[in-house]
Amino acid sequence: MSDLSPQDRRDIELLWEFHLLDSGEVTADLLLVLGSHDLRVAEHAAGLYLDRAAPLAVVTGGAGKVTGGQWQETEAVRYARTMRARGVPADRVLLEENSTNTGDNFDYSRKLVAEHGLSPASGIIVCKPYMARRALATAAVRWPELHWSARPPLGTAWAYPSAETPLDRMINLMVGDLQRLRLYAVRGFQSPVEIPEPVWQAYERLAAGGFDQFVIRD
Structure with a gap:
């Protein structure tokens, strides 16, 4: 412009x-990958997984305010495919495909993790750089029992x-x-x-x- x-x-x-917050080179029990139109977040999440930041990725996103009118598949499906193409094993990725906003991302992912019998103590939020502060504030209310960090792509x-x-x-x-x-x-x-x-x-x-x-x- x-x-x-x-x-x-x-x-x-x-x-x-x-908006931009980065917790540095931390590790956690899971990556919570917030879907959007920006596939660089999925690429960054794949890199974090391969760097052993966490042993599991929960990829969350249905149709958002941008992707709802653009994509014929959910954000979670497209993100997961991007991550698999970069070497993340399919069995290390859980998909949550119903959320349409950030609160849903946490609520539905929390339910999904519990349904799989998992009890994580910590998580790393992977999101757009300009989403990090709001994502952490949302996590504090919607999934408060976890210790949260943020690792967005930087720039x-x-x-x-x-x-x-x-x-x-x-x-x-x-x-x-x-x-x-x-x-x-x-x-x-x-x-x-x-x-x-x-x-x-x-x-x-x-x-x-x-x-x-x-x-x-x-």
């Missing part, structure tokens, strides 16, 4: 840096966009997720997250400037 102002660019970087706000994740969509998603950090805590969907005032002001400017595709309006 060539029409971004210098203020827009600063605001985008603020949101990116706030900068300007290097991360791709043909599948164009910059415009990424900005809209970051803006929507920033709003949800505050709104969903009030609704009890996730734990409270302190949002610094400069970050909230950046959100407000970007939303007012038209990056409001995923802003909740009720």
Whole structure:
């Protein structure tokens, strides 16, 4: 996008840096791989499995707000296929195909793990970089008995966009997720997250400037 102002660019970087959390080279009992339109998350999850970050991957995702109108298969199925193609054994992957939002990802995956007789104590969330903070806040409420870490693919706000994740969509998603950090805590969907005032002001400017595709309006 060539029409971004210098203020827009600063605001985008603020949101990116706030959303992005990485726990470093930790290990856990399972990977919880949050499905979306971005297959780089599946590729990254495969790398973490092969690096022995966890012995099991739970891949979760039905039809999301982006993929629901694009894919003829669930996010979980496409992610799992991507991971198998990179060397993850099929019997080390559990699929959860019914979730349509982040809360569902945790609720349904928690049920799936219990149905398999597993009792993990820790998990690593693998998700889009700009989803990490909200995913951890959601985990704290929806699956609180596990110790959670986050290991998203890393990069900068300007290097991360791709043909599948164009910059415009990424900005809209970051803006929507920033709003949800505050709104969903009030609704009890996730734990409270302190949002610094400069970050909230950046959100407000970007939303007012038209990056409001995923802003909740009720």
